[in-house]
Amino acid sequence: MSGNSSHSGSSLDHRLTGILDDRKSKKRYRSLKVFDDHKSGLVDFSSNDYLSLTASAELRANFVARIAKAPLFLGSTGSRLLSGASPSHSALEQRFADFFHAPSALLFNSGWDANVSFFSTIPQPGDWVVFDELVHASVHSGLRASRVHPDHRIAFDHNDSESLGKVLDRISSSPAASSHKGPVVFLALESLYSMDGDMAPLQTFLDVLDKYVPRSRQCIVLDEAHSTGVYGPRGRGVAYALGEEGGWEEPNMSQGAGRIGVRLMTFGKAVGCSGAVLLCSPTIRSFLINFARPFIFSTALPHSSLHALEAAFDIIQSKDGETRRQKLFALCRHLHAQLDALLETCPRNLLRLPPRPPSVSNPGSENADMSSITPIIGLITPNPHALSAFLLEKGFIVRPVVPPTVPPGSERIRLCLRSDIPHSVVDDLSAALKEWINQKQGSERYGSIVGSSVFAKAKL
């Protein structure tokens, strides 16, 4: 009996191992690497903790104080539609609706759940969903489960307004597309993309959309996962900074052109917690409560998370939050300047930045061009694993990013900045990058790349 069951288990393992081996042979194998940077002295350049909130003593104190006096402090005990609907959930949603300037808000357990919920339920048969080719995997997973015909889900080239225009032109020449009662055209974008660290030229895209689709049939969905807490006044995000939040019925609710009707703010990155909130119209909110399976069939965010989020947003909205943002932007400028100097003399096929996007301006703000100072920097190299291993030896955790996460040919290492990293550490990182470039150029000159110590170590 036990022999049989172990036999069937090992047969499954055998099959799975074959698939994993295939992945390894394509250099796409993923494994968990655990670093304890608090003990090891390594500096983590891979964390999305952009405001350094997870290490904040103020946040810890605020969180502990809230937990200590709260009647409910741990689990939520059920889905929001059952025992998990508490006044604390509603109060936090109201806080987010007010703070982000939205007509209503719905909490989700993660950004993944929110995107899957939205894209699997809200676009209806006959509608079109147009999306940047680099939008997050959760949008694709949602769309796969949706009733939108696959021919009506169309990608355009990353951050390319001409490509968007071509897609919209095609759509607008289809039957019923020009009528005000025709299908809705959804436009799915991110404000700040996590792989290239570039911002969408939002207003250019919205102008292009206006050219082809009447406002009454537009639904723009902006994922602000990497900009929540970081950009805009008090961290309200890029759409708010540009006065583009809005897009719902009451025109006077919008502070600017107000074309973006749905925004996703996630809490696992700069906010230092987990979970997400979708900011949308009350009708979309009700629709999700009725039809979105990840919302309906999952235990609501625990009370511990609600307290953490209240405490984190106390800081994000405060002067301390502003100081953290300014420190982060200063650090971004510092690293961007160093990389510009370093890469000027480095062969492009060894290490280069992705193409710079058009600027996204934030008039009247100190950070007038938001797009030039992002905390995410992808450095494209054919040797991401070797470079990552080299940097680890120098004391820096910098992750390689390879296909299928990025397209083949754009393998990279990805640097993420946090507000409390000292400038001197960024100097050390730049020096390490310079050393690697010099070594690589030296070894290439002598024609022995594969045998070089850098590569030998990377293979271990």
Ligand SMILES: Cc1ncc(COP(=O)(O)O)c(C=O)c1O
């Ligand atoms: C752009 C974007 N959207 C959505 C998500 C998913 O958010 P979460 O990590 O909260 O599931 C992520 C991150 O992981 C992301 O980068």
